[in-house]
Amino acid sequence: MHDSSGARARILSRLRAAPPAPAPALPDWRAPRFDAPARLDRFRTMLEAMKAEVHEVDAADWPRRLRTLLDNRGVRAVVHGDGSDAARQLAEAWSADPQAPRLVAYDRAIEQWKGELVHGVDAGVTAAVGGIAETGTLILWPTAAEPRLMSLLPPIHVALVEEDTIRDSFAEVILEQGWAGRMPTNVVLVSGPSKTADIEQTLAFGVHGPKELIVLVLKRSGGVRPIPG
Amino acid sequence: MTADVQTGAGAPKAGSFAERAHLALDDKPLRANFRRAMDGLMAKRAAQFPDAADLAALRARGAAIKERALARLPDLLEQLEARCTGNGIKVHWAETTDEANRIVLGIFREHGVKTVVKGKSMVSEEMHLNAFLGEHGIQAIESDLGEYIIQLAGEMPSHIVMPCIHKNKGQIGALFAEHIEGQRYTEDVDELTAAARRVLRDRFAEADAGISGVNFAVAETGTLVLVENEGNGRLSTTLPPLHVAVMGIEKLVETLDDIPPLLALLPRSATGQPITTYVNMITSPRREGEKDGPREVHLVLLDNGRTRVYADPELRETLRCIRCGACMNHCPVYARVGGHTYDAVYPGPIGKILTPQIAGLDAAGDLPHASSLCNACVEVCPVKIPIADILVRLRREAVRPSASNAVKGAGGGWTLSESSAWAGWKWLHANPVLYRLGSRALALAGNLIPAGLPPLKAWTSVRSKPKFAPRTLHQLARDKGFDDA
Ligand code: SF4
Numbered sequence: 001m002h003d004s005s006g007a008r009a010r011i012l013s014r015l016r017a018a019p020p021a022p023a024p025a026l027p028d029w030r031a032p033r034f035d036a037p038a039r040l041d042r043f044r045t046m047l048e049a050m051k052a053e054v055h056e057v058d059a060a061d062w063p064r065r066l067r068t069l070l071d072n073r074g075v076r077a078v079v080h081g082d083g084s085d086a087a088r089q090l091a092e093a094w095s096a097d098p099q100a101p102r103l104v105a106y107d108r109a110i111e112q113w114k115g116e117l118v119h120g121v122d123a124g125v126t127a128a129v130g131g132i133a134e135t136g137t138l139i140l141w142p143t144a145a146e147p148r149l150m151s152l153l154p155p156i157h158v159a160l161v162e163e164d165t166i167r168d169s170f171a172e173v174i175l176e177q178g179w180a181g182r183m184p185t186n187v188v189l190v191s192g193p194s195k196t197a198d199i200e201q202t203l204a205f206g207v208h209g210p211k212e213l214i215v216l217v218l219k220r221s222g223g224v225r226p227i228p229g
Numbered sequence: 230m231t232a233d234v235q236t237g238a239g240a241p242k243a244g245s246f247a248e249r250a251h252l253a254l255d256d257k258p259l260r261a262n263f264r265r266a267m268d269g270l271m272a273k274r275a276a277q278f279p280d281a282a283d284l285a286a287l288r289a290r291g292a293a294i295k296e297r298a299l300a301r302l303p304d305l306l307e308q309l310e311a312r313c314t315g316n317g318i319k320v321h322w323a324e325t326t327d328e329a330n331r332i333v334l335g336i337f338r339e340h341g342v343k344t345v346v347k348g349k350s351m352v353s354e355e356m357h358l359n360a361f362l363g364e365h366g367i368q369a370i371e372s373d374l375g376e377y378i379i380q381l382a383g384e385m386p387s388h389i390v391m392p393c394i395h396k397n398k399g400q401i402g403a404l405f406a407e408h409i410e411g412q413r414y415t416e417d418v419d420e421l422t423a424a425a426r427r428v429l430r431d432r433f434a435e436a437d438a439g440i441s442g443v444n445f446a447v448a449e450t451g452t453l454v455l456v457e458n459e460g461n462g463r464l465s466t467t468l469p470p471l472h473v474a475v476m477g478i479e480k481l482v483e484t485l486d487d488i489p490p491l492l493a494l495l496p497r498s499a500t501g502q503p504i505t506t507y508v509n510m511i512t513s514p515r516r517e518g519e520k521d522g523p524r525e526v527h528l529v530l531l532d533n534g535r536t537r538v539y540a541d542p543e544l545r546e547t548l549r550c551i552r553c554g555a556c557m558n559h560c561p562v563y564a565r566v567g568g569h570t571y572d573a574v575y576p577g578p579i580g581k582i583l584t585p586q587i588a589g590l591d592a593a594g595d596l597p598h599a600s601s602l603c604n605a606c607v608e609v610c611p612v613k614i615p616i617a618d619i620l621v622r623l624r625r626e627a628v629r630p631s632a633s634n635a636v637k638g639a640g641g642g643w644t645l646s647e648s649s650a651w652a653g654w655k656w657l658h659a660n661p662v663l664y665r666l667g668s669r670a671l672a673l674a675g676n677l678i679p680a681g682l683p684p685l686k687a688w689t690s691v692r693s694k695p696k697f698a699p700r701t702l703h704q705l706a707r708d709k710g711f712d713d714a
Binding site: 002004005007008010011012014015016017018019020021022023024025026027028029030031046050106107108109110111114115118119134135136137142143144147148149152169170171174175179180183184185186187188189190191192193194195196197198199200201202204206207208209210 | 290299301321328396397422434461504513518540542
C-alpha cells in the first residue's frame, strides 16, 4: 500500500507554519420548535410536499393497513429485516394468508443474494428510530437486523415511525440522544423518495432509490416512551 | 459563429475567458438554458429564507463553524484521522492530485478492481480521476444523473451542484438515443430518468468499488457526511465491497452538532430545498454481523494547493466554502456565460477566487476580472465568504511588481505600460499643480480625444465615452466662493 506519511507530515507542517487565527465563539442559533399538535402536522406536511405518502395508523394494526396499500400497487415481494419487531408483526399478520405478498427476510449477507435484492423485490419495510418535524425526515439507524440496502434498492420504501419518537429538529435529536458518543456504521436521514432535477430542473422520482416512500406513523394509546436505539 | 457553438453543448473552448465569453453570449440555446435555471434557483432559495433575521443568525453560525474548524485545522485533521482509523476507515494523505490518483489506483490494484461507480464529487473532478483510472484500465462510471449525462457527452460539469444545467431535454434525449441500447428518442423526463436507472442499476450491481466525495467530515466522531437526492451516493457507498472517499482537507468540522446548522444552510442555499432526500453519515466499514455495506472504506485527504491558500489569513476565508453553488446561481456573469466559459472545475464566483489560487495567477489570472464586483455572491454565500474582497486582492496580487509569495503565479500579470500608467496617475493626484494643469487640459481638450482609437478604444467598445465638463470641479467650487479649493 502507498505510504502517505511524508505527504501527511508536509501538509501538517505547512498548516502549522501558517499565521494562527483565533477560533471564534459560535454565535447563538436555535433550531425551530413546535408544539405537540403542530409537530406531527409539520412532519406530515413536509414529507407530503416531497411526494411521500403519510398515514397515521394504529400501532397494533399497521400490517393490515400496509397490506391494502401494497395490494393497490400490485406488490408481490416485500423484503423485511431478520428478527426485527416489524418482521415478526408482518409474519404474524400475513403468513396465514396465501394472497399476501411474499415475505423475504434479509437474513444473508448481500453477496449471497445481490441479484435478487437488486432486481427482484418490490418493497422494503424498515422501522425508523425517529422522525424530525422541521424537515419531514425519517431517521434510519441500520443494524444487523435491518440492513442498509432495504430502504434503498426496492422501488417502494415503507418506513414505520412511532409518533412519540418525532422530534422538532435534527439538532435536538443529536443532543438528546447523545449521538456523538455512539455513531453506528451508517445512519441515514430520509426525507422523501429518491429524486432528481438534473434534466431541466424537472422533478423525476426513483432515479436510483425508491420511487415511492410510504410513511406509517404508528399511534399508541398510552404514555410517551423513550426513543429506542 | 460555427455550427458546434450553436448546440448549447458549451464544450470547453480554447483562448481567454473573454474570448470564450463572447462565444457563449452568442449561443442562444445555452443562454436560454442558463437563464431559466438560474431564475428558478434564485426564486427557490429566496422562498426558503423568508425571515431575514433567522437567515442572518444561521449564516453567522455557519461561517463561525467553518472559521473555527479552519483555525484548528491541523489538530482537527489529526483528530479526524485518529477517529477514522479507530473506526476502521483507512486514511491517506496526498499533496497533489497526481499523488491522490496514485493512492486510489493503488487501492484498486490491490483489490483487483475493474469497474467503479462514482457518486458526485468535485474533488475527483479536480483530480481528473476518471481519465486517470481509464488510462490504467479501470472504468469509472458516473452515477449522478447529471454527471452521467455529461460523461456520455464527454463534457465537463458546468455547475458544481447541477452539472448538466447547460443541456435541455432534447439534447439529453438525443444523447440517450445514441448511447443507450434500445432507447428511443424522447423528451419525456420520466422516461429518460427511467432509462438511466435501468442502465446504472446493473453497473451498481457489478461494480467492484464505489467512489464518493465528502460534504462534511466530523473530527469528533470520524464521520463522513454526504448529502444527495438521488440515492446514487448511498448506492456507491453501500453496494460495492469497497468504498473510497476523496475530500479536500478543508471539508472538516469540529463536532457532530456543527452539522445541523450547516445542513440547514447547504440544500436551501443550493437548490432551495429544506433538506436533501438523503443525508448519509458513514462512520465505519461493515461491522461484524452486519449484512451489507463495504468491507473496506478508505479516505483520501487532498491538499492540492489548499495549504498555500491557508497560509494567508485573508485568502484563507476561501476555504470556508461548502460548495452550495448559490454564488454562481446569483452571479450576473455566470448566468450569462455559463459554467464552461470559466474552463475550470469550479466555475462562477467561487471558481474565480479558488481556481487562480490553486492553478496560479499566471495560468488563470483573467478569472478575477470576470466580475463586476456587484456583491450578489457575497450577499447569498451561506458562510459569508468575502468573495468580492478576495477578487480585488487577487487582481492586486496579479500585478504586483515584485512577485509576492502569497499566491502562486503572483506578479504574472505585471506589465510596464500598465504599471507606468498607474504610477503616472498616482503622481498626478499627489501633486496639486500637475493635477490642476491636467484637469484643465482635459476640460479644454478631452472631448477631442477620438473614442475609437487607443487608448480609449477598449473602454469605449462597450460603453460610451465620458464627456468632459467644460469647467473643472475646482473651478466651479471657486466660483461658488470656496477659495481654498
Ligand atoms: S462561495 Fe459561498 S455561495 Fe459560493 S459555493 Fe461556496 S459556500 Fe456556496
